[in-house]
Amino acid sequence: MAYQTLQQEYLQIPVVTRAYTTACVLTTAAVQLEIITPFQLYFNPDLILRNYQVMMKCMYRYCRMLEEGSFRGRTADFVFMFLFGGLLMTIFGTFVSLVFLGQAFTIMLVYVWSRRNPNVRMNFFGLLNFQAPFLPWVLMGFSLLLGNSIIVDLLGIAVGHVYFFLEDVFPNQPGGGRWLKTPSIIKMLFDTPEEDANYNPLPEERPGGFAWGEGQRLGG
Incomplete structure (x- = not known):
């Protein structure tokens, strides 16, 4: 029964x-079980051991809220x-x-979500x-504070800003236009005309939900 519930939630x-979450978890497990070596993936075990829990939660949470939101x-x-x-x-x-x-990519997701939800209050x-x-x-x-290089975070912020600017800002400027257009082959492969009746989205206005942070919209 518990397995069926877990499967349904998944x-x-x-x-x-x-x-993406499954790939991240399986990759990390394969490295820790020494099925593959860190050098094969340019993986940094020390960084993951110190930063894994926060970044994995960030990746899952904000990736899901983006996909279920904007x-x-x-x-x-x-x-x-x-x-x-x-x-x-x-x-x-x-x-x-x-x-x-990987961490830079997570920061990119967080950056795009945060810019599209400017009125959400966070608590760290x-x-x-x-x-x-x-x-x-x-x-x-x-x-x-954990002693990591901030170059990785700055890279994620920079790439997130480039995407946000080209997708959300520039098209709405006088004389602006949409430079980022999803290729038709990708639309054909991934877009489906029907919604899943069993779809259960996470509310985008609740970005917290785990130990390090919670949020609520201003005026809510």
Whole structure:
């Protein structure tokens, strides 16, 4: 019975978030079980041991809220954001000699969500209150306290800002236009005309839900 409940909850996670979260968990498990070596994935075990829990929760939570919120019914556009962000991050990463970009990708997701939800109030470990757009910078400060390089976080913020600007800001400016267009092949592969009747989205206005932070909309 418990297995069926867990399976049902797992299948209710939107497809892109489910695939990405599963890949992250399986990859980490394979490294820890020494099925593959960290060097095969340019993986940093020390970074993961110190930062794994917070970043994994961030990745799952904000990836899911994006897919269920502003990308609801736009799976192809969400996949295209992954591809665009991953490509840009890889290009930028070569100039700063970064070989592990998973944390930067998570920060990118957080950045896009935070800019699209500017009125959400956040709480960090019950000590710090701020609005959502400051969340990536707070996470960068947390990373700095752990002794990690902030270059990874800055890369994620930079790529997230490029995507947000091209997708949300520039098209609404006088003389602006939409430069990011999801290729038709991706739309054909990922967009479906019908909604899943059993779909159970997480409310985008509740970005907390785990130990380090909670949020609520202003005036709510």
